[in-house]
Amino acid sequence: MVKKGILIVDFGSQYTQLIARKVRELQVFSEIIHPDDVKRLNLESYDGIILSGGPKSVYDKDSLDVDIDLNNPPIPILGICYGMQLIAKKLSGEVQRSRRREFGYAIFNIIKDDILFEGIPEKIKVWMSHSDNVVKIPSGFQKTGYSVNCKNASMKDRREKIFGLQFHPEVYHTDYGKDILKNFIFKVCKAKKNWNTSNIINRIIKNIRNDVKDDIVIGGLSGGVDSTVAALLVKNSIGKNLKCFLIDTGLLRYDEGKDVIKLYNQRLGLDVKYVDRSELFLKELQRVVDPERKRKIIGKLFIDVFESEAKKLKKARFLLQGTIYPDRIESRSVKGPSSVIKSHHNVGGLPEKMNLKLVEPLKDLFKDEVRKIGSKLGIPDEFLKRHPFPGPGLAIRIIGEITPEKIDILREVDRIYVEELKKNRIYDEIWQAFAVFLPIKSVGVMGDERTYENVIALRAVTSTDGMTADFYWFEKETMQKISNRIINEVKGVNRVVYDISSKPPSTIEWE
Numbered sequence: 001m002v003k004k005g006i007l008i009v010d011f012g013s014q015y016t017q018l019i020a021r022k023v024r025e026l027q028v029f030s031e032i033i034h035p036d037d038v039k040r041l042n043l044e045s046y047d048g049i050i051l052s053g054g055p056k057s058v059y060d061k062d063s064l065d066v067d068i069d070l071n072n073p074p075i076p077i078l079g080i081c082y083g084m085q086l087i088a089k090k091l092s093g094e095v096q097r098s099r100r101r102e103f104g105y106a107i108f109n110i111i112k113d114d115i116l117f118e119g120i121p122e123k124i125k126v127w128m129s130h131s132d133n134v135v136k137i138p139s140g141f142q143k144t145g146y147s148v149n150c151k152n153a154s155m156k157d158r159r160e161k162i163f164g165l166q167f168h169p170e171v172y173h174t175d176y177g178k179d180i181l182k183n184f185i186f187k188v189c190k191a192k193k194n195w196n197t198s199n200i201i202n203r204i205i206k207n208i209r210n211d212v213k214d215d216i217v218i219g220g221l222s223g224g225v226d227s228t229v230a231a232l233l234v235k236n237s238i239g240k241n242l243k244c245f246l247i248d249t250g251l252l253r254y255d256e257g258k259d260v261i262k263l264y265n266q267r268l269g270l271d272v273k274y275v276d277r278s279e280l281f282l283k284e285l286q287r288v289v290d291p292e293r294k295r296k297i298i299g300k301l302f303i304d305v306f307e308s309e310a311k312k313l314k315k316a317r318f319l320l321q322g323t324i325y326p327d328r329i330e331s332r333s334v335k336g337p338s339s340v341i342k343s344h345h346n347v348g349g350l351p352e353k354m355n356l357k358l359v360e361p362l363k364d365l366f367k368d369e370v371r372k373i374g375s376k377l378g379i380p381d382e383f384l385k386r387h388p389f390p391g392p393g394l395a396i397r398i399i400g401e402i403t404p405e406k407i408d409i410l411r412e413v414d415r416i417y418v419e420e421l422k423k424n425r426i427y428d429e430i431w432q433a434f435a436v437f438l439p440i441k442s443v444g445v446m447g448d449e450r451t452y453e454n455v456i457a458l459r460a461v462t463s464t465d466g467m468t469a470d471f472y473w474f475e476k477e478t479m480q481k482i483s484n485r486i487i488n489e490v491k492g493v494n495r496v497v498y499d500i501s502s503k504p505p506s507t508i509e510w511e
Helices: 018-025 035-040 083-090 177-188 195-211 225-240 256-267 278-284 291-310 325-331 369-374 393-397 402-425 474-489
Strands: 007-011 029-035 048-051 077-080 094-110 125-137 141-147 150-157 161-164 214-218 241-247 272-276 316-320 357-359 431-444 449-462 493-498
Touching: 007 035, 018 214, 018 325, 018 357, 029 048, 035 325, 048 083, 048 177, 077 083, 077 195, 083 094, 083 125, 083 150, 125 150, 150 177, 150 278, 161 177, 195 225, 195 316, 195 357, 214 225, 214 291, 225 241, 225 316, 225 369, 241 256, 241 291, 241 316, 256 272, 278 291, 291 316, 325 369, 393 402, 393 431, 402 431, 402 449, 402 474, 431 493, 474 493
Parallel strands: 007 029, 007 048, 048 077, 077 161, 214 241, 214 316, 241 272, 316 357, 449 493
Antiparallel strands: 094 125, 094 141, 141 150, 150 161, 431 449
């Protein structure tokens, strides 16, 4: 039997997606599922199981459990944090509330030979995030490591089939964390490398062909990397049965529609129709202030426009969306009980009933994986390196009510900002940079005249996948140049501020 890879059981940890990323970085397929779904699977079709952390205590009344025979596990199991505590509880160990909680760095001491720690120093710095401890390990298990505040920081059964770690090897804060996971995946589970760009593309294309068959897929392309890569994957799957539209919502960036249509039709061979619905979108968004309402309205209008266009195509049955994995994680608990952060345009705006089925070829991929696929498909580097741009466009970068005047101002600011980043050769160092139109005005002096005009906030962050991010440190001279150009060249702006918050606790976008 050809094994699928590593199954990750999600108990609601904020780090679950990082486990999946680390496994994939080791070129092994990983799949995240809810604990309730484990009983429906043939576990022997996987190489191994990782039980994630979670916000609950294993002794809470509503704590999550998993239906796996730990006395005779069919495949190797690694429990992380809550996962380790659950293993201990289910095998008659003991878990208690800690006298001293551990959140942050700790020194982990290895005390037993353990295949997980082969090639790793006896003392390493690890990342802890727990309020409970395993105070008594199960019968048949050995303690393999400890920290100052956690006497049983790791354990294994004598068969070396089940392992537990109280710390988080999946976060970059943990020294040798990737090596620990590597030892589990290859030395314990004996997994084979099966996850690379070519395999991903072949798998996606096969799934699309099986799902769509001879039907027509319509796609509304935004000009972003995600929707473009998704469209090329569908085109490579079903050819001319993909019908694409660029919907001009009136919320695109400066010259966005013209530039993107040229790229699609002339360089990528995508037959994309330009559909101008800017008046419709702006009319429906009048006097709308709440960001969630903006997203819902835009999402619904997208679907309405798609369905209107679909009626012209007799066999249109599917709607293409460029949803990626972080979108789904942040929008709802798709495969686990993690908290909802906000709605995303690709998922939050869909009506309960619609006449088109979804095709989401990227829904289980992270941004860096999407870019690698795009490069393999021949998308130019200058396009792949474009910063993410949200589906709702400038609507969620205008705090408060949207007006044509505000859109025009923000377009000009955005154009200058991006132009300066490229001129200073720092655009590629930044994950995402954009401007936000704030709902306040400030007093200023221009020449000898007093002004009372708008305030613009600039945002620039560094990241690898959008799940976490830190603000970008600009050189003073660069920031001065950007600010001066915006204030001098954009009528209606007299103050520029810079956002120095990280994610978490903030999100990257303001709305």
